[in-house]
Amino acid sequence: MLSIGIVGLPNVGKSTLFNALTKSKQADAQNYPFCTIEPNVGIVEVPDKRVQDLSEVTKSKKLIPTAIEFVDIAGLVKGASEGEGLGNKFLSHIREVDAIAHVARSFKDKNITHVHDRVDPKDDAAIINLELVLADWQTVSKRLEKTKKQTKGAKVKEVELEVAVLEKLNKHLDAGNMARTLEYTEEEQKIVRDLHLLTMKPMMYVINIDEPGGKEEGEATIVEEGVPHIYVCGRLEAELVSLSDEEAKEYLQELGVLETGLDKMIVAGYKLLDLVTYFTSGEQETRAWTVEKNTFAPDAAGVIHTDFIKGFIKADVANCEKFVENGGWNGVREKGQMQLVGKDYIVKDGDVMYFHVST
Numbered sequence: 001m002l003s004i005g006i007v008g009l010p011n012v013g014k015s016t017l018f019n020a021l022t023k024s025k026q027a028d029a030q031n032y033p034f035c036t037i038e039p040n041v042g043i044v045e046v047p048d049k050r051v052q053d054l055s056e057v058t059k060s061k062k063l064i065p066t067a068i069e070f071v072d073i074a075g076l077v078k079g080a081s082e083g084e085g086l087g088n089k090f091l092s093h094i095r096e097v098d099a100i101a102h103v104a105r106s107f108k109d110k111n112i113t114h115v116h117d118r119v120d121p122k123d124d125a126a127i128i129n130l131e132l133v134l135a136d137w138q139t140v141s142k143r144l145e146k147t148k149k150q151t152k153g154a155k156v157k158e159v160e161l162e163v164a165v166l167e168k169l170n171k172h173l174d175a176g177n178m179a180r181t182l183e184y185t186e187e188e189q190k191i192v193r194d195l196h197l198l199t200m201k202p203m204m205y206v207i208n209i210d211e212p213g214g215k216e217e218g219e220a221t222i223v224e225e226g227v228p229h230i231y232v233c234g235r236l237e238a239e240l241v242s243l244s245d246e247e248a249k250e251y252l253q254e255l256g257v258l259e260t261g262l263d264k265m266i267v268a269g270y271k272l273l274d275l276v277t278y279f280t281s282g283e284q285e286t287r288a289w290t291v292e293k294n295t296f297a298p299d300a301a302g303v304i305h306t307d308f309i310k311g312f313i314k315a316d317v318a319n320c321e322k323f324v325e326n327g328g329w330n331g332v333r334e335k336g337q338m339q340l341v342g343k344d345y346i347v348k349d350g351d352v353m354y355f356h357v358s359t
Contacts (some may be wrong), residue, residue: 001043001067001068001069002069002098002099002100002272002273002275002290003041003068003069003070003071003096003097003099004068004069004070004071004097004098004099004100004101004269004272005070005071005073005093005094005096005097005099005100005101006018006070006071006072006073006101006103006206007073007094007100007101007102007103007128008102008104008105008124008128009017009105009127009128010074011105011206012103012104012105012208013103013105013234014072014073014103015040015072016235016237016238016337017103017206017208017232017234017237017262017265018040018042018070018072019238019240019241020234020237020238020240020262020315021042021044021070021237021262021266022042022043022044022070023241024040037150037328040071040072041069041070041071041072042069042070042071042072043067043068043069043070044068044069044070044266045065045066045067045264045266046065046066046067046068046266046267046270046277046288047065047263047267048065048082048277048288049296050277050279050288050320051063051064051065051279051286051288052349053289053305053320053324054279054286054323054324054352055279055281055286055318056324057281057323057324057327057328058281058282058283058286058328060281060282060285060286060287061283061284061285062284063285063286063287064285064286064287064288065268066277066288066290067290068266068269068270070101070269071093071096071097072096073093073097074093075294087158088294089103091131091132091135091198091268093136094132094198094201095196095198096271097201098201098202099201099202099203099204099269099272100198100201100202100203100204100314101203101206101265101269102125102128102129102203102204102205102206102223103206103207103208104121104122104123104124104125104206104207104208104221104248105121105204105208105221106121106207106208106209106210106221112315121207121221121223122221122223122267124206125223125224129178129199129224131177132178132198132199133173133176133177133178133179133199134173135198136173136179136195136197136200136301137170137173137174137199139195139197140166140169140170140173140195140197141170143166143195144163144166144167144170147162147163147166150164160193161187161188162191165184165188165191165192166191168182169182169192171268173199174248178199178222179192179197179199179200180200180201180202180203181197193343194262197262202272202273202274203227203272204223204227204228204229204230204265204269204272205223205227205228205229205230205234206229206230206265207221207229207230207231207232208224208232208234209231209232209233210233210235211233211236223349225313227269228268228272230242230261230265230268231261231264232262232264232265233261236255236257236261237260237261237262239251240252242258245305248260250309252312264350272280274292274293275290275291275292275293276290276291276292276293276295276347276348276349276350277289277290277349277350278289278291278300278347278348278350278351278352278353279320279350279351279352280304280352280353280354289303289304290303291303291347294346295346295347296314296343296344296345296346297312297342297343297344297345297346297347297353297355298312298343299339299356300347301315301353301357304355307357308357308359309353311357311358312343312355312356312357313352313356313357313358314340314341314342314356315338315340315341315354315355316324316338316340316353316354316356317338317339317345317351317352317353317354318332318337318338318339318352319337319338319350319351320350320351321350322335322337323352329354
């Protein structure tokens, strides 16, 4: 399962958001730094109305949405890349996740101490980003030093290319830039991928605000251009946890809020990982399946069962909306809105699929 690490300075609302996200109290949201020593892990369902719509058509007994893993990583501080606070441990936890949700504080609360005694989401983010850049710079510097010594008995051209890439990266990081803001050729990408750099990971910013839909959200603090931003009121999300689904819905309607910040965060996180959802739907169950973009039909079938890759013959495919609109497989067949596809078909988000496999 793919995972997203929630990072940020101490007391910006990471653990509060994580608790609300997982509807649990796993993370200890106390008003002091380093209360979360080990990362807390929570698996959450990705909100998707399509699962419900499909199940109503096929009268499914069971509904299984897709899921994503969130990891609450303890607050980083300035100097983390040099081991300040519990820096090295936290950085290793970030290294293990697939993407990063970077929480920055925009809310004011005199009862919750800010580690730098001020509220400035851009500055918060800059501190964390610099620590990630410095950690990567150390990784690249060490690798560069090692690679330069590998001329004996090595393939000279390959070593030269690696040295060139590492030198380019080293200079870029040394200037305080994220590794993902540099352009790479296909060959260079392979070398960079092997470094597992923190600043190459997909990232979104989660701005923790005072009020949902208020002035702050309208003014929209932008921390970094070209990176997704989600505006969440941690206080509201924490309140919603104690309410029933119906009460929460009514409360949100009263506030004029269409969807929770956490729903937005989960969906944005799912997109950040470059995933698509396809569905299987029948009387037994309607289920959402996760695959990476540009996945071929046999590999998508392999997510259900690895034997399906080898045994794949063909697949029936229909668009989810058309499937619902026309009352299921018979309807889409009659309207000519079903495709019969082979091994070279690339799965699209929203496909409803029925696989024909040999056993």
